[in-house]
Amino acid sequence: MFEAISNNPYRNLRAPRVGLRRLRPALPALIFLFVFMVVPLSSLLLLSVTKPETGLGNYISLLGDATYARVLLNTFIIAALVTLVTLVIAYPVAWLLAILPSRVSQIFFAIILLSMWTNLLARTYGWMVLLQRTGVINRALMGVGLIDQPLPLINNLAGVTIGMTYIMLPYVILPLHATISGIDPAIMQAAAITGAKPRQIFWHVMLPLSLPGIGAGCMMVFVMALGYYVTPALLGGTSNMMLAEMIAQQVQSLLNWGLGSAAAFILLAVTLVFYAIYVRAIGLGRVR
Amino acid sequence: MSAQAPLVNIRNLVKHFGSVAAVDDVSLQVGEGEFLTFLGSSGSGKTTTLFIVAGFEDPTAGDVEIDGRSVLSVKPNERNIGMVFQRYTLFPHMTVAQNVGFPLMVRRRSKAEIDKAVKEMLDLVQLGAYAGRKPSELSGGQQQRVALARALVYKPRILLMDEPLAALDKRLREDIQQEIRRIHRELGVTILYVTHDQEEALRMSDRIAVFSHGKIAQIGSGADLYERPADAFVAGFIGNSNFLQGSVVQSQQDQVAVRLDDGTVIRGNTRHPLAANARVRLMIRPERLALAPSNDQVDQSLDVTLSDTTYLGDMLQHEVVTAWQQRITVRTNDRAAASSAGNALKLHFASTDVMVFEDGNRATA
Numbered sequence A: 001m002f003e004a005i006s007n008n009p010y011r012n013l014r015a016p017r018v019g020l021r022r023l024r025p026a027l028p029a030l031i032f033l034f035v036f037m038v039v040p041l042s043s044l045l046l047l048s049v050t051k052p053e054t055g056l057g058n059y060i061s062l063l064g065d066a067t068y069a070r071v072l073l074n075t076f077i078i079a080a081l082v083t084l085v086t087l088v089i090a091y092p093v094a095w096l097l098a099i100l101p102s103r104v105s106q107i108f109f110a111i112i113l114l115s116m117w118t119n120l121l122a123r124t125y126g127w128m129v130l131l132q133r134t135g136v137i138n139r140a141l142m143g144v145g146l147i148d149q150p151l152p153l154i155n156n157l158a159g160v161t162i163g164m165t166y167i168m169l170p171y172v173i174l175p176l177h178a179t180i181s182g183i184d185p186a187i188m189q190a191a192a193i194t195g196a197k198p199r200q201i202f203w204h205v206m207l208p209l210s211l212p213g214i215g216a217g218c219m220m221v222f223v224m225a226l227g228y229y230v231t232p233a234l235l236g237g238t239s240n241m242m243l244a245e246m247i248a249q250q251v252q253s254l255l256n257w258g259l260g261s262a263a264a265f266i267l268l269a270v271t272l273v274f275y276a277i278y279v280r281a282i283g284l285g286r287v288r
Numbered sequence B: 001m002s003a004q005a006p007l008v009n010i011r012n013l014v015k016h017f018g019s020v021a022a023v024d025d026v027s028l029q030v031g032e033g034e035f036l037t038f039l040g041s042s043g044s045g046k047t048t049t050l051f052i053v054a055g056f057e058d059p060t061a062g063d064v065e066i067d068g069r070s071v072l073s074v075k076p077n078e079r080n081i082g083m084v085f086q087r088y089t090l091f092p093h094m095t096v097a098q099n100v101g102f103p104l105m106v107r108r109r110s111k112a113e114i115d116k117a118v119k120e121m122l123d124l125v126q127l128g129a130y131a132g133r134k135p136s137e138l139s140g141g142q143q144q145r146v147a148l149a150r151a152l153v154y155k156p157r158i159l160l161m162d163e164p165l166a167a168l169d170k171r172l173r174e175d176i177q178q179e180i181r182r183i184h185r186e187l188g189v190t191i192l193y194v195t196h197d198q199e200e201a202l203r204m205s206d207r208i209a210v211f212s213h214g215k216i217a218q219i220g221s222g223a224d225l226y227e228r229p230a231d232a233f234v235a236g237f238i239g240n241s242n243f244l245q246g247s248v249v250q251s252q253q254d255q256v257a258v259r260l261d262d263g264t265v266i267r268g269n270t271r272h273p274l275a276a277n278a279r280v281r282l283m284i285r286p287e288r289l290a291l292a293p294s295n296d297q298v299d300q301s302l303d304v305t306l307s308d309t310t311y312l313g314d315m316l317q318h319e320v321v322t323a324w325q326q327r328i329t330v331r332t333n334d335r336a337a338a339s340s341a342g343n344a345l346k347l348h349f350a351s352t353d354v355m356v357f358e359d360g361n362r363a364t365a
C-alpha cells in the first residue's frame, strides 16, 4: 500500500502548491465580497471614528447618553417581543401545515409566499389602514359594541409588534414546518403508547425535536427585527424608536454621519454576537 | 389459553381505507402469557390490526376487548400496552436511560424508582453499559433492544411488536429473537408479534396467525400450520413445498385418490370432502420425499428424472422433473442415493405426507 502511494507519479503535483492559485476559482466571489462588503463596512467604520472628530466619541455618547441607550434597549425589547409573538403564532401554524393533507397546505403556502413577495411598504400601509383610530379594526370592535373608545393600536408598541410580527411570520413558519414535518410520526406514537398524555408528548418530545427549526426561525427574525426600519417608522411611536430609525434620523436630518455609522456598527456587532451564540448552541451544521 | 377467558379478544375486526379493506373480518383470541405471531406478506393487514389494538387506528367495524372490556374508546396512552415499532422510534434527544425512564417519568414516579427500574430493564436487555449514550450512538440492534426495554419498563400486560427486527441482518436477528424469547419466559408478558419471516414466526411463537388479504387464512401452532395447512396458500407460505396438479378419482372422508396429468394415481389426505373429478393441487414437502423407500409407510411412488443436485452442507437438494416436465424439489441427507443428472429415478413418499387442496384458481389456470 505504502509503496503504491509513494510511487504515485502525480504525488508531486499535489501538496506543495496550495498558495493563492487554489483560490483562483473563488476570485469573482472574493471580489464581490470585497467591493460590496469590506469596502462599505470599512468606510462606515472609518466614518464612525473620524466624524466629527477622531476618536471613540461617537461610541461613548451612544452608550453613555440616556436617550441613545434607550433607543438601543428599545430595539432589543421590540426585537425580542416580536420574535416571541411570532414564534407563538407560527408554531401552531407550522404544525397544522405539517399535518394537513398536502393539497390543503399547498394553498396556505401559496398565500404565505404571496404575502412575502408583496411590497413591504404596501403591507405596512395596509396595517395603518387597519389599525388607525378610525380604522377597520376599531370601527368593527365599536360596531359590535365591545369597546366604546377606539383602541390605541398605532404609533405605539402594539402597532410595531403587530406589523412586524405579521411580516416576520413566514420566516419562522417555513423553517419550523421543515423541522416538524421531518419528525417521524411513529416517534409521537411511541411516546403515546408508553402512557404520555398529549401535553407531555408536546413538552418532552415534540418541542425538543423542533428546537432546530425554532432556533433557525427565531435567529432570523430577531436579527432582521433588530435592523428594521420601515415598519417601526410607520407604525411605531416616537417613544419607542428603534435603532434603524435613529440612524436614519442622524444621517438624513442631522447629517451626523459619524454617530449614525457608530450606531450601525453597534447593531452589526450585536448581531454577530447573537449569531455566534446561536452557532455555538445549535452547531453550524444545522444553520440553513 | 384454554379454559380461562382470553386476555385479548378481537372480534370481527374490519378496517377500510377508502375502498381498500386492509382488515377484513379478523377474529382471534390471545391468552394471557401467550406469544402470538401475525405472519403474512406485505400489505396483508398485520400492522393495521396491531395499530387498532394499540389504539392508533379506529376500526370500521368490530371490537377489541382486553380483559373482557372493549377498549375502542380508550386512548393509546391509557391502554397500558407496550409497543416496539418496525422503525427506530427512540427519542433522539434523550439518552438511553432517559428513553427507558420516559414511561415512568410521564407517570410521575420518583427519581429513585425510575433509576432502579431503568437499571433493571437495561440489564434485562444487556445494555447496562450504554445508559449514557444517545440513540444515534447505538447500532440498529441495540436501538431495538432499548425500545424493548422502554416498552417493558412500565410492566404492560400486553406487548405489541411490529417487525422489530426487519431492519437487522440475519445473525443479529437470531440473537435478539432468542433474547425476546427469554424475556417472554422471564416476564410472562403476552406478546403480539408481527413478521413476514416464516422462520422467525416458527422459531418464536406459541401460535401463528397467517394473514392473507386482510383475513386470517389459518391460526394455530407452527406444527399445525406445517403439518395440517388449511389451504394451498398456507401450505405454500409456511416451509418449502412442491405442488402438483391433478383431478380427484375417488374421495372417502379424509382419504383421496388423485390422478396426475400422466395418469399416475396418488393417494393423499384432505381436510374437506372433495367431489369426484374436481381439480385439485397436491402438496408434498421436499424433505418428505426420498429417492429410495425407507420404511413400509412409504407406499407411494412417482417416476422422475434427476436434473440437478445441490450440496447444502447438512442436506442434499435434488431437482427432479416429472414426465410432464414439472419440477419437484427433494431434500434428503441420504448421500448414498446420489446419482447423476439425466438418470431415471423413483420418488418415494407416504400417502400421509400428501396434502390435497381444492384448486383455488380454477381448472383453466
Ligand SMILES: Nc1ncnc2c1ncn2[C@@H]1O[C@H](COP(=O)(O)OP(=O)(O)OP(=O)(O)O)[C@@H](O)[C@H]1O
Pocket (backbone or CB within 6 Å): B017, B020, B021, B022, B023, B040, B041, B042, B043, B044, B045, B046, B047, B048, B049, B196
Ligand atoms: N393509512 C393508510 N391509508 C391508506 N391505506 C392504508 C393505510 N395503512 C395501510 N393501508 C393499506 O392497508 C393494507 C394493509 O396494510 P398494513 O400496513 O396493515 O399491511 P402489513 O401486513 O403490515 O404489511 P407490511 O408487511 O408491508 O408492513 C395495505 O394495502 C395498505 O396499503
Ligand SMILES: [Mg+2]
Pocket (backbone or CB within 6 Å): B046, B047, B048, B162
Ligand atoms: Mg406492517
